[in-house]
Amino acid sequence: MFGRSDLPLNRDASARFLPWIIGFMVYLCVIAVAAALTVDRVAEHWRQGLAGNLTVELPFASDLETEKRAEQLDQAMELVTGTQGITGATVLEDHQIAALLEPWLGPDATQLDVPLPTMIAVTRRTDATIDIPDLKAKLRQIVPGAEVDDHGDWVSDALAFLRSLQALAAALSALALAAAALTVIFVTRTGLDTHRGVIEVVHLIGAPDGYIARQFQAQALRLGIVGGIVGLAFGAATVLGIGRLIAFSLDAANPGLAFDFRLLPWQWGVLGALPIVTALLAMITARRTVMRSLAKML
């Protein structure tokens, strides 16, 4: 694939610095792509976690007798549990509501003289479609002011945020690859200038442009692979290190939140393909640069 070379490209200064630049760009790509893939997993985790839940909120009606309120709650529970696709419903105890409100109202929320609504945590089959407005309308016939929250707004906001993070990562990767390509163009043009005399002779002897381009593209591929492997090695080490760090701090802060930030095997495969993609990009860029420049020569 690399063949022999008539041009002493190996002795050029670029042969020494190009792998480092490509390595650095691959490093940035690996980090950005790993971040995007992790975000993907987080998004999926949230989506699945929240998609299985609904919350029904019945306002506290101070003008009703306790028996009447209990009757309304029974009717509401009956309606909810009888709805197609819903697998369970639990009325939250006061202390559970208090725990939810604690961040806003402090530990003694239930002691305050504030009417707390009745909350029903509903679980649903994720594959079932539930007509939320219809359910809400039916509930409101039983308890005026009842609300049904499928977390859709929150989830879509959060997902939009994660998607924008991914777009940012993709943009960074594209910029890094573009910078690598620009460097290859610069290095190739410098090489063409440096070896102009030899190229002229090789041309006059009858070498087609492709013969000369092959030598530059082989060099770019070789340096791209070397740089890419170095970048991947450092990038993978960084990704592993950050993953450990996040897992450690999450464990310490929140022992209950057992989320696995480690990348899946196929995701490692994607990262492993980055040096190959970069090296091929370097090769194609070098070839195009040479062919374009030579076309201007006699």
Next chain:
Amino acid sequence: MILFDGVAVQYSAGPPILHDVTFTLAPGSFHFLVGRSGAGKSSMLKVMYLGLRPTRGTVSLFGRDVATLNRAEMPALRRRIGVVFQDFRLIEHLSTFDNVALPLRIAGVRESEIRKHVTELLSWVGLKDHLDALPATLSGGQQQRVSIARAVIARPSLLLADEPTGNVDDVIGLRLMYLFEELNRLGTTVVIATHNDTLVSRFNHRQLRIEESSIRVFDPRPMTAYPAQGSAQGSAGPPTLGAGGASTQLRRPGAA
């Protein structure tokens, strides 16, 4: 083989180097290209090896008008032309062997064939012991021989040599001339630019003389000089020189 019709060469701003040059070289012919230093011999060769586009006029090689050649067609044409550059233009980081092997490698010849032919030719020009030497370690004469070997290794149809014996002693010079004549005998059209009058008078070949930016053709064999019938003189067409049938006369002295 080579046809020049009303060819002019002028570098930017300067006076024309060549002006209204018209001649034809027949396949298998052997010509010296003579003229004082700076007369335009090298420019003329450059136009012939497609290293320079003429400012005006038509140049035709192997029956193709070079102005109509597209870029992809040039390499194949150039591979039929062997060039000995005045300044050798060897590739400095390649060994003697690799320099000479280059035309064959470009042509895609098998490496075993290359080894055989290159070694044989380098032995013939007396460089058998310098196969791995880099050009910088060779003398001027040795570099010249490497350059000649590179020009002839692929048995070109047309050999263009710019002062090919300028840096070698008489013995080697003669040996190289015999090499050119041998190639010519095998069918290669040869044009040798030189200002070595001794060499020109010793070998009985036609001459293209550059005088006052134009060309005069001189044939020493009938011992008569005649001016080129250029289009400026309103002739019917460019003269055809060096008929292939004259090959017996082109043999080196004493060979027949």
